[in-house]
Amino acid sequence: MRSLLRSPLFWITVVVLITAATLPWYVSGYILGLLTIAYYFGVFAMSWDLLFGFAGEVNFGPTFLIGVGAYTAGILNNKYGISPYACIALGAFASVIAGFVLALPALRVRGPYFGLTTLVAVLILQNFIIVFADLTGGEIGLTIPDVLSIDSGINYWIALGFMTVSGCILFGLARSPVGLILQASGQDPVQAGALGFNIVKHKLAAFVVSAFFSGLAGALLVFYMGTASVGLVVDIAVGVQVIVAAVLGGRRTILGAALGAIFLIVAGEFLRPTGELATFIVSSVALLVILFFPGGFLGSILSRVQKS
Numbered sequence: 001m002r003s004l005l006r007s008p009l010f011w012i013t014v015v016v017l018i019t020a021a022t023l024p025w026y027v028s029g030y031i032l033g034l035l036t037i038a039y040y041f042g043v044f045a046m047s048w049d050l051l052f053g054f055a056g057e058v059n060f061g062p063t064f065l066i067g068v069g070a071y072t073a074g075i076l077n078n079k080y081g082i083s084p085y086a087c088i089a090l091g092a093f094a095s096v097i098a099g100f101v102l103a104l105p106a107l108r109v110r111g112p113y114f115g116l117t118t119l120v121a122v123l124i125l126q127n128f129i130i131v132f133a134d135l136t137g138g139e140i141g142l143t144i145p146d147v148l149s150i151d152s153g154i155n156y157w158i159a160l161g162f163m164t165v166s167g168c169i170l171f172g173l174a175r176s177p178v179g180l181i182l183q184a185s186g187q188d189p190v191q192a193g194a195l196g197f198n199i200v201k202h203k204l205a206a207f208v209v210s211a212f213f214s215g216l217a218g219a220l221l222v223f224y225m226g227t228a229s230v231g232l233v234v235d236i237a238v239g240v241q242v243i244v245a246a247v248l249g250g251r252r253t254i255l256g257a258a259l260g261a262i263f264l265i266v267a268g269e270f271l272r273p274t275g276e277l278a279t280f281i282v283s284s285v286a287l288l289v290i291l292f293f294p295g296g297f298l299g300s301i302l303s304r305v306q307k308s
Contacts, residue, residue: 035266040163041242044214046213047170057203061236066215067125068098068218074222081145091219095211096208099211099215141230143227147223147224148220163258182206249296253302259297
């Protein structure tokens, strides 16, 4: 407990949460809606950080896991009228199954081949959505009849609470003995295996945990947005945004991934009046941070605090 209270990351997290909790008192519903989306993307980025930042596996297709959870929940609600909460739970379960099935062959290969396997999975999911348009809505998208709430404040608290709980669980896992084994296997799998650790088992567990939170966040997002579409949850560009958010905020910090996602979503929205220039500005900032601050926003701050 004492080591936690002395941690700069702990106090940064407390400040961020207190700030987020007070926002509904003085910002508009539009801002709350924007941050609600950002918080779900924060969970996407944190889940990806667990797999890449700690396990060292380059997952180029985070939207595969997100999309499976989102579309499973959306289809069940649209076609069969199942309650939103049951749909969300089943969407997360479907992502876990899909993540487990994908991880088994993917973990047999190393380096870029693992990333290419996950990228191909995204393309397969995209084609599935287009081919089975009667079920999925195809390119137009799938309308979600039910929503969790029509109140922007309630939706905001759901997203913030979900991101907070997810972040605590992922951070605790990353700092647990399992997380330490993941770091060791990500840095030197041969040496970690020589010490008697089951590398494949631990990486498979990390993949399944990442799949669970990605699918759960994807299902919650589509019930907030009222639609499930390729552009929202499956597009490769969305996956790139998730990856950039995690790297931008700071690898192996969990919280940094969430902050990076919030920055990208908010900055992109406020720069929207500039048209195509918005993407250029946000991408340039992200590139500069990656080049000159490899540890990301939060990683750089933590390293300076520790040195001082």
